[in-house]
Amino acid sequence: MRVLAFLDGTLANPEVPHIRVDDLGLLRGDGIFETVLIAGGKPRELRPHLDRLARSASMLDLPEPDDDAWQRVTQLVLDNWTAGDEFALKLVYTRGVEGDPTAAPTGFAMGLPIDDKVIRARAEGVAAVTLDRGIDPGLAERSPWLLLGAKSLSYAINMAAVREAARRGASDVIFTATDGSVLEGPTSNVVVARGRTLYTPPATIGILPGTTQAAVFRGAERIGWTTKIEPLSVEDLRDNDGLFLASSVRKLTRVHTLDGQELPDSSGVHAELAKAYEDVYA
Amino acid sequence: MRVLAFLDGTLANPEVPHIRVDDLGLLRGDGIFETVLIAGGKPRELRPHLDRLARSASMLDLPEPDDDAWQRVTQLVLDNWTAGDEFALKLVYTRGVEGDPTAAPTGFAMGLPIDDKVIRARAEGVAAVTLDRGIDPGLAERSPWLLLGAKSLSYAINMAAVREAARRGASDVIFTATDGSVLEGPTSNVVVARGRTLYTPPATIGILPGTTQAAVFRGAERIGWTTKIEPLSVEDLRDNDGLFLASSVRKLTRVHTLDGQELPDSSGVHAELAKAYEDVYA
Numbered sequence: 001m002r003v004l005a006f007l008d009g010t011l012a013n014p015e016v017p018h019i020r021v022d023d024l025g026l027l028r029g030d031g032i033f034e035t036v037l038i039a040g041g042k043p044r045e046l047r048p049h050l051d052r053l054a055r056s057a058s059m060l061d062l063p064e065p066d067d068d069a070w071q072r073v074t075q076l077v078l079d080n081w082t083a084g085d086e087f088a089l090k091l092v093y094t095r096g097v098e099g100d101p102t103a104a105p106t107g108f109a110m111g112l113p114i115d116d117k118v119i120r121a122r123a124e125g126v127a128a129v130t131l132d133r134g135i136d137p138g139l140a141e142r143s144p145w146l147l148l149g150a151k152s153l154s155y156a157i158n159m160a161a162v163r164e165a166a167r168r169g170a171s172d173v174i175f176t177a178t179d180g181s182v183l184e185g186p187t188s189n190v191v192v193a194r195g196r197t198l199y200t201p202p203a204t205i206g207i208l209p210g211t212t213q214a215a216v217f218r219g220a221e222r223i224g225w226t227t228k229i230e231p232l233s234v235e236d237l238r239d240n241d242g243l244f245l246a247s248s249v250r251k252l253t254r255v256h257t258l259d260g261q262e263l264p265d266s267s268g269v270h271a272e273l274a275k276a277y278e279d280v281y282a
Numbered sequence: 283m284r285v286l287a288f289l290d291g292t293l294a295n296p297e298v299p300h301i302r303v304d305d306l307g308l309l310r311g312d313g314i315f316e317t318v319l320i321a322g323g324k325p326r327e328l329r330p331h332l333d334r335l336a337r338s339a340s341m342l343d344l345p346e347p348d349d350d351a352w353q354r355v356t357q358l359v360l361d362n363w364t365a366g367d368e369f370a371l372k373l374v375y376t377r378g379v380e381g382d383p384t385a386a387p388t389g390f391a392m393g394l395p396i397d398d399k400v401i402r403a404r405a406e407g408v409a410a411v412t413l414d415r416g417i418d419p420g421l422a423e424r425s426p427w428l429l430l431g432a433k434s435l436s437y438a439i440n441m442a443a444v445r446e447a448a449r450r451g452a453s454d455v456i457f458t459a460t461d462g463s464v465l466e467g468p469t470s471n472v473v474v475a476r477g478r479t480l481y482t483p484p485a486t487i488g489i490l491p492g493t494t495q496a497a498v499f500r501g502a503e504r505i506g507w508t509t510k511i512e513p514l515s516v517e518d519l520r521d522n523d524g525l526f527l528a529s530s531v532r533k534l535t536r537v538h539t540l541d542g543q544e545l546p547d548s549s550g551v552h553a554e555l556a557k558a559y560e561d562v563y564a
Contacts, residue, residue, distance in 0.1 A: 004303060019301040019308060021286060021390055026301060027374065029311025029436040060438065061445055092309065099397075108303055115381075134421040134428055136460075143414045145446040147439055154311040154436030156342065157429055163343055164427040178418075 001083040005076045007069050007093075007107030014110060023106055025094025029154030031106070032056035034091040035187075036074070037212075037248040038111070041085040043074055044248070044281060045211040052151060052209060053091060059150040063105055065093060073109040081111045088112045088249045094153065117171075118250050125254030125270075126172045126245070129165050130234060133175035133183050137231065140206030148206030158186030169260065172245060172253075174237065181205065182232040185245045189213040190232065191252065193242035193269050197226040200246075205231065212277075213246040219276035242266035244273070252277055283365040287358045289351050289375075289389030296392060305388055307376025311436030313388070314338040316373040317469075318356070319494075319530040320393070323367040325356055326530070326563060327493040334433060334491060335373060341432040345387055347375060355391045363393045370394045370531045376435065399453075400532050407536035407552075408454045408527070411447050412516060415457035415465050419513065422488030430488030440468030451542065454527060454535075456519065463487065464514040467527045471495040472514065473534065475524035475551050479508040482528075487513065494559075495528040501558035524548035526555070534559055 004014035012018055025031035034049040043049075053065050070091060077089060090110045096103035140148035147154075161173045174190055175183040182190050182201055189210030192199040198220050203209040217227040237243055243255040243263060254270045256263055286296040294300055307313035316331045325331075335347050352373060359371060372392045378385035422430035429436075443455045456472055457465040464472050464483055471492030474481040480502050485491040499509040519525055525537040525545060536552045538545055 002304075014303060017299045017302050019303060019305070020299050021296060021301060021374070021392060022284070023301070023308070024441075026305070026308045026376075027315070027372070027435065027437075028441050029434075029438045030441050031438075033309070060442060090309070092303070094308075099394075110303060112381075131427055132421075132425045134418070134425055135416050139414075139416040143416055145413055145439065145442045146416055147442050150438075152311075152436075152438040153309065154434075154438035155309075156311045156313075156432075156434040156436035157427065159306075159310050159312050160342060160427045160429050 001113065003077045003080045003111040005073050005109050007066070007073055009072060009076060011076065011080060019106065020097055022098045023094055024096060024098050025092070025106060025153050027098055029152060029156070030060070031092065031094030031153040032060060032062065032151055033093070033153060034151060035248050036089040036091065038078065038087050038089050039085070039281065041078065043078070043089065045215055046074065048211040048214060049091070052211065053093065056150040056152065057093065059144065059147055060152060062093065062095060077109050077111045083113060086114060088114055092153070114249060121171070121250050121253050125256040127170035127257035128172040128174055128245070128255045129168045129170045129259050130174050130176050130237070131161050131164060133177060135206060136178045137181050137205035141204060149203055149208055151208055161186050170257065176234055177205065180234050182234060182237060183207050185247070188245035188247035188250070191216060191244040191246050192232060192236055192240045193244070193266070193273070194240045196224065197228060199228050199230060199232055199236070201232050202229050210246050212248050212251060215280050216246055216252050216273060216277045219280045220273055222279070223276045238263070242269040244270065283395065285359045285362045285393035287355050287391050289355055291354060291358065293358065293362060301388065302379055304380045305376055306378060306380050307374070307388060307435050309380055311434060311438070312342070313374065313376030313435040314342060314344065314433055315375070315435060316433060317530050318371040318373065320360065320369050320371055321367070321563065323360065325360070325371065327497055328356065330493040330496060331373070334493065335375065338432040338434065339375065341426065341429055342434060344375065344377060359391050359393045365395060368396060370396055374435070396531060403453070403532050403535050407538040409452035409539035410454040410456055410527070410537045411450045411452045411541050412456050412458050412519070413443050413446060415459060417488060418460045419463050419487035423486060431485055431490055433490055443468050452539065458516055459487065462516050464516060464519060465489050467529070470527035470529035470532070473498060473526040473528050474514060474518055474522045475526070475548070475555065476522045478506065479510060481510050481512060481514055481518070483514050484511050492528050494530050494533060497562050498528055498534050498555060498559045501562045502555055504561070505558045520545070524551040526552065
């Protein structure tokens with residue numbers, strides 16, 4: 001099933017068209033989004049997701065999202081979802097119709113079932129490849145018009161990178177910067193475990209601040225782990241006790257193979273961290 | 283007026299929704315486009331535009347566009363346009379509905395009136411700023427998954443750059459690479475005149491091959507100019523007899539001010555080249 005609701009509070013049939021061909025979200029990828037996990041019938045990290053939506057809006061000079069309206073539309077989709085207590089909720093906010101300065105932004109929330117592929121990735125982990133993102137870690141702060149770290153609808157590169165991974169026999173990607181530092185996945189944050197410390201790179205290098213990564217860090221801290229937000233190098237992707245990708249719907253996913261080479265088994269570390277993450281919501 | 287026709291040959295009302303919320307063109311900026319100038323009732327450079335559409339499709343692993351269907355839908359919009367003999371024709375081709383592997387791509391052509399702002403820019407020229415694009419000229423060939431040089435729907439950066447230009451009192455942008463070489467505008471190619479030679483950078487550095495730039499070069503060659511496709515440096519943007527941005531709808535537009543500094547008057551050169559370009563279609 002799919003449940004669709006617009007920001008004005010109207011439910012709509014997702015199987016029929018609702019978007020004009022001249023919506024700038026379509027014509028220019030000019031908009032932003034969030035994907036929220038609904039588990040046990042409740043949204044996870046909704047506050048951080050809405051904060052990040054507002055941050056992305058600001059980076060794209062979009063009107064500030066109406067926080068109350070997004071909370072209401074989230075609840076509306078939840079109230080109308082009848083296919084189990086776990087699903088993905090997509091929030092989409094575009095600049096609206098081209099050439100009409102009075103046009104309101106287009107905003108909707110859509111509930112979607114979770115793919116079997118995602119369920120498998122959670123259990124079995126994924127093979128990933130490193131791919132050059134072609135930028136240096138200082139670029140985001142120097143050149144904000146490049147929208148590095150905004151969750152925009154302009155995700156064609158991210159999708160192309162995943163197709164490149166498939167060509168290389170993998171299903172996910174870790175982007176690297178020109179100086180060999182680690183950035184993020186196309187739809188995830190990179191988390192490295194070493195001893196009882198978790199690492200992830202800082203958002204200032206031009207990546208999305210991770211909502212799930214932050215939740216995993218909170219959970220790990222509760223069970224006595226140390227967490228560090230600091231630059232990682234490609235060497236750190238191998239020199240560790242566990243390499244993970246954190247994303248809302250896939251949660252903390254183990255990377256079992258990197259660039260075609262099997263990594264040491266990190267299932268034990270993964271199990272401990274996955275439990276710590278779930279316990280955040282217990 | 284606006285005239286909308288889908289790739290299957292059906293005319294549609296552009297004022298009502300035709301796109302599903304889960305179209306990947308919207309959700310991921312996952313699609314491609316072209317903008318064709320219709321002048322004197324005829325499409326200009328339709329063949330190069332359709333060739334470039336096919337090139338972009340290949341870069342994004344989209345199904346090969348049906349060339350005949352695009353020609354037919356172009357003609358259909360032309361046949362139904364009644365608001366004068368000059369307008370813009372947008373061709374849009376997306377990956378279609380998410381999660382449905384049998385879904386056909388979404389394809390449509392839309393006729394749009396030409397903005398007053400564009401008409402003014404043709405006559406008066408524009409102020410532009412240089413903005414760092416954060417990439418090096420070898421990146422496109424090294425890392426094709428970055429889709430540099432594909433005309434994708436993921437144009438949020440291009441739009442953000444134009445907003446940054448507006449904040450700096452200008453209306454257009456010339457992107458530069460990390461080594462100081464000149465790339466392109468967000469929706470145009472850079473052309474420099476020096477003596478009776480025209481220069482533009484090669485597409486291999488990760489920019490769109492220009493349809494209008496190529497037409498201007500053909501026109502200039504016919505009146506005895508030399509044309510060169512070679513790397514340009516930011517110094518070349520000042521050290522010349524004319525700096526121009528070439529794009530389908532704006533044609534060859536003079537840059538009269540760069541980074542807040544007025545450039546020497548190039549109206550004479552512009553008039554000669556603009557005539558040579560028009561004569562290509564005479």
